[in-house]
Amino acid sequence: MKKIYNLLIVLLLFALNIHGEEPNIIHNGLGFKYTPFIEQVCNYLKINNTQIIIKPIYSKAIAGRAVKLSSNYYIVYVNRQSKEYSTYFILAHELTHIQQDIYEEWDLTQPTTIITSYNIRYTNVEAEKTERKAMKNGYALSKKFNKFKYW
Numbered sequence: 559m560k561k562i563y564n565l566l567i568v569l570l571l572f573a574l575n576i577h578g579e580e581p582n583i584i585h586n587g588l589g590f591k592y593t594p595f596i597e598q599v600c601n602y603l604k605i606n607n608t609q610i611i612i613k614p615i616y617s618k619a620i621a622g623r624a625v626k627l628s629s630n631y632y633i634v635y636v637n638r639q640s641k642e643y644s645t646y647f648i649l650a651h652e653l654t655h656i657q658q659d660i661y662e663e664w665d666l667t668q669p670t671t672i673i674t675s676y677n678i679r680y681t682n683v684e685a686e687k688t689e690r691k692a693m694k695n696g697y698a699l700s701k702k703f704n705k706f707k708y709w
């Protein structure tokens with residue numbers, strides 16, 4: 559009986575390993591104080607087995623942007639001139655876009671907005687929904703998790 563029990567445990571561990579949630583590999587070029595926040599938000603959004611590179615940009619036009627390199631491999635650009643609270647918002651917003659891509663709510667290779675010289679508009683109704691959710695998460699998660707720091 560004990561042997562069967564041990565075998566069941568081994569099989570269970572094996573199954574957990576196959577379907578287990580592997581941690582993400584995050585290369586954070588923004589500064590390591592943001593890493594616990596990024597990890598908490600990824601955890602909350604159920605982003606697993608994913609490689610994410612966070613890169614600072616210096617731009618007057620863009621606050622942030624998420625780019626898909628291949629499946630489970632993304633770059634998040636964050637405007638380094640943003641205030642600290644905005645940086646948390648941008649991270650949570652862009653990580654939501656990655657979640658939407660992983661869970662097939664929105665294909666990240668498709669633009670959600672069209673920017674012209676006089677306005678910004680959504681490409682379609684689904685794109686607007688996608689952005690609204692990312693905005694909502696951006697505010698909510700930046701408030702919820704910005705206390706997670708190393709010191």
Ligand SMILES: [Zn+2]
Pocket residue numbers: 651655689692
């Ligand atoms: Zn967005």
